[in-house]
Amino acid sequence: MRFNGVDIPGIFSVWNNVSLYDTDPKWDWGLRQIKEKGAGADKCVACGACEAACPQHLNIIESLQQAWKELNG
Numbered sequence: 001m002r003f004n005g006v007d008i009p010g011i012f013s014v015w016n017n018v019s020l021y022d023t024d025p026k027w028d029w030g031l032r033q034i035k036e037k038g039a040g041a042d043k044c045v046a047c048g049a050c051e052a053a054c055p056q057h058l059n060i061i062e063s064l065q066q067a068w069k070e071l072n073g
């Protein structure tokens, strides 16, 4: 599911994998795909639609920005 073009599950999946396997995101295929699709967290406009739809009431906007910063840092 992509909210306003942002691949939220994809970004969190890459973030989890990079952390779990201690790999360099620079070489992550999934991250490259997200960027090529233009579906990165840099496209987030903080509209809140994803948080309103989230049954677990996760703080998606803040976590997305944190993930993107770490993956591209």
Ligand code: SF4
Residues within 6 Å of the ligand: 003, 004, 005, 006, 008, 043, 044, 045, 046, 047, 048, 049, 050, 051, 060, 061, 064
């Ligand atoms: S806050 Fe809005 S733009 Fe940002 S990821 Fe959620 S739905 Fe997409």
